[in-house]
Amino acid sequence: MTRPQLDEEGFRDGYGHLRSISLAEPLLKGYPMSPQSPPLLASRPRSLLLNARLKRVFIVAFASLSAATLIIFASISLLTASPHAAQSVAEHGVPAADVGTWLDTPAPDHEVHDNVADDTSHKYSPYVLGPPTQRFRDNLRNDTQYITSWISAGWTNDVMTYANLIYLGVITSRVPIVAMFTPSHIGGDAATIAFGDVFDVPRFIRDSGIDIVEWREVKDPASTDVDDIGCWNIWESVQYDEHFPRRSTVLDWLKLDISYTRAPEWVKLVPNYEHDRHSTFWTLARLGFPEERAKNLVDPLPSPQHQAVLPPDEHVLCYDYLYYVCAQQPFEFEFDYSPAWRFVGQHLRWTQDIQDLTALYIRRAFSLEPEDDVPPYIAVHVRHGDFGAWCWGIEDVMNDCFAPISAIARRVREVQEELLERKGISIPDARVVVTSDEADPAWWDEIAAHGWVKIDHDAWQTAQTYGRWYPVILDAAIQSTAIGFVGTDRSTYSTLSRRRVESWHDGATRIARWGFKDADAH
Incomplete structure (x- = not known):
């Protein structure tokens, strides 16, 4: 018997962007689960050489030995102003936050700028060329390889799905592009919420050593341009009930038209077993490398909108669904060795806004005063x-x-x-x-x-x-x-x-x- 699969903006993000979604608007809900044999973090994406943060460190170190004093001071000043500055997080209790009385505290109020793209003082991820563009390819670097996928479950399972995506990016030496969460459990009329409005992305990058970029940084969320892309169809190779790629409303939000190529049958963890739908990280990773990709290409399906027939993209490796992925056994988040949890999930911390509101609610539950620490x-x-x-x-x-x-x-x-x-x-x-x-x-x-x-x-x-x-x-x-x-x-x-x-x-x-x-x- 198959086990049940169970179990919600404006702010300046880690690159200096002003985000326009209000925290008074809907958040989301979903879930994910699984990983594969974990490499050391030191062995992460070699093809990317040194990530932007390491490059800055080396530049400053070199300047301290060879540049003039004024240049050294300027470099130090820039570093101290970095948006990646460490945050202090309490381990065994939440310190009192200056958030006012519980019932009088409104949703966080955030400044909204309509002309963010024109503000050249904003910093962008080192893995995009600049502000989000109307078509996603116009904002991708030619010297960087990417990986992406879509969610299609409840919120917790979607969190796990994105953790699997990010871990798969590590073992394929690609930068994950992470999409938003969709309101699968709270009504289709609710808004989506960006990954970085729930989880502290700059802190994740710093703590995990894994670089990621969000789709909202790549493609303008307001764009009406529909992009064609070829992706791998994993879903039809791991289950026998639905004879089409896994469907996801994310594609509607991102304006993507997918031409899917069915993955080989050997990606399934337990061959010919109808009661499990898992594949493994390394079987999927094989499809991200040129020789294995070429050996396993079959005729793609035409995309639903443009009837484009495209093989799986080599610049942006993509898969239809990554919830059912594991290293060694199904539902691995249940086990302490889970590489998706150890290398990714445990570093996904809440944004400061969510932490502050959490402390507010805990004080309310315990009838504490706003200035009291949470015990x-x-x-x-x-x-x-x-x-x-x-x-x-x-x-x-x-x-x-x-x-x-x-x-x-x-x-x-x-x-x-x-x-x-x-x-x-x-x-x-x-x-x-x-x-x-x-x-x-x-x-x-x-x-x-x-x-x-x-x-x-x-x-x-x-x-x-x-x-x-x-x-x-x-x-x-x-x-x-x-x-x-x-x-x-x-x-x-x-x-x-x-x-x-x-x-x-x-x-x-x-x-x-x-x-x-x-x-x-x-």
Whole structure:
């Protein structure tokens, strides 16, 4: 049986661009999962030679030995003004932010410039020629190879998909071009949100040593020009139900018309096995090199709009869908060796705006004052909702399929005990915060009876104030800021929160099992 796949602007980004999407508008939601044998980060893209940041370091070092004093001082001044300056991040508690009282705090207000492209003082990624252009090829460097792909799931799975894309870029020596997130779970009328409006891209580049560029930096999001490109169709080679490339609304937003070439059957992890859809990083990487590409070319499908017939692009290597990719076994984000998590996912930190709003919500949940530091706490994620469809033939789904609150409480106690023993941190029940999609008031009353608190997006009007995506993103950020975490088995949302708590805070985590009566009894 196939396991369930489960589980939201204006600001100046790391290159100095002014972004025009307001944080009061919708964010998003989605998911991803998998990687392959990890090279050392030191062996990343040799074809790119030294990335721009290393080049600047060497230039300054050379200038300090050979240039005049005034030039040295000028170089130092430029470096100290760099937008890549390090940020201080708290490990075991969020310091108080100057954000005003909780209910009086509006969505962050950001300056919007319509003539960003005309402002020559702005810096751009070293992997584009300048400001975003009407056609994406006009802004790409001839001496750089790129890689891209599209998302087609829920938000957490889409995050995992982009992590897989970025890791595949590392092992193919290509610069990933990362697209936006799309509102797959909050209604098609909601806006998209850029990757860099959720995750701190300059910090990711600095911490991971991996350079990426966003599609909004390459092609003008307002462009109406439709670009043709040839890509690999992985989807038809790894599953047997849908006889077409994986569909994605990203192509509509980016104005891309794809001519797909079907990938060879050997990209599938388990040949001829209908219950798994995974390929592997290195089988896909093979298609990114000239000899393997040439040996595996077959007739491409005409693109849907222009009827263009194009082989897979060599300048911008692209694949239709990279959620089902692994190094050695399916759903590898579940395992601590996961290279996509170790080399990519753990370095995807929230933007400062999201961190500040997260601290605001945690203070609200704990009835703290705006100037108070956020204390160490335990977060709980309970996923019910559509999981009920997996409880076939079970009458009392809440108690005989889902993990009962008694089982969750046992897991919370285990986390409390571990934190006290291993870190000397005592977390009372009043510092346990629960996030869930459960709507039953009686269930929440039982949660309250344990002394735990809830994040109440309905009562606090999160969607109305900040946008429909914020309940999803803020819950993930709240979970990841905790020192302890209890999640739901088979929820990718819980999987990423567990990984973040472990990697970012050396925290204690547990997962509550479900699916049949006493599934979590131990």
